Amino acid sequence: MQVALVTVGDELLDGDTENTNATWLSRQLTDRGVTVTRVLTVPDSEDVIADAVREYSDAFDAVVVTGGLGRTPDDLTMEGVAAAFDRDLVENDLARADIERTLEEIAGDYPDLDVDAAEESLLPEGARPLLNRAGLSPGCVLEDVYVLPGIPSEMKRMFEDVAEEFAGEADSRFVYTDEPEANLIDRLDEVRERFDVKVGCYPDSEAGHNRLKLTASDAAALADAEAWLSEHVSHAE
Structure with a gap:
């Protein structure tokens, strides 16, 4: 299974906010055997979001989009996803009911909170709603595109509800060496070609070694590659 990640937000591109969502999602998906093939950060622009989602939806098995699900002027993620599939934004009854329930629960803590539940529940027509169990704004699944919040705590909780829908056969093994990276090139090329595995070399200066990562969907080939390397x-040491 090949997945692309699209993280949305001017604040990410400006460097005002660290893009921890991309790192966390990549790790979660990789641990499930999924291959993360693209990670793209785009601005708060409906057209740019739509173009990225449309392209990646056609190219990969699934697309995970995070960011901008509220109703402030810069929250354009739902609009962009809807535009990618030529869908209108429509009120979703399940999402609205959940939003109204949440607003009732927090009314005592936020007495001045002014939220239009109908507006907040707008999702692309035909989308499957993803309820926000750690916040307010819902996400959704539209065809092969999963739309999650940008707030990390909300994103992580919502991902739990769809995690089982992501599964692949890729696995990784690690070999640690104190040899210099430049001295390993020939052997890394050979193990890749001999066993048809993906190879990565990641220096760790603090630990004083190189971490060699082997990845493949064929378990036998991966084990043989690890043994050979x-x-x-x-x-x-």
Whole structure:
């Protein structure tokens, strides 16, 4: 399963907010055997969001979009996703009921909160709503596109509800060596070509070693690649 991530927000591009959502989602998906093939950050622009979602929806098995699900002027994610599929935004009854229930629960803590539940419940026509169990604004699933909040705590909680829909066969093994990265090139090329695995080399100066990552969907080939590479490099202590 190949997945693309689209994170939305001017604040990410400006460097005002660290893009922790992309890192967290990539790790979660990779741990589930999914291959994250693209990570793209786009501004709060309906047209740009729509173009990215449309392209990635056609190219990959699924797209996960995070950011901008409220109703402030810069929250254009739902509009962009709807435009990608030529859908209108329509009030979703399930989402509205959940929003109204949440507003009732927090009314005592936020007596001056002014939220239009109907406006807040607008989703692309035909989308499956994803209720926001850690916040207010709902997400949705439209065809192969999953739309999650940008607030990390809300995004993580909503992802739990759809995590089982992401599964792949890719797995990884690690070999650690104290050899310099430049000295490993020939052997890394050989293990990749010999066993048809993806190879990564990640120096860790603090630990004083290189972490060699082997990834493949074929479990036997991956085990053979790990065994071969382990025999052909010196190991870090």
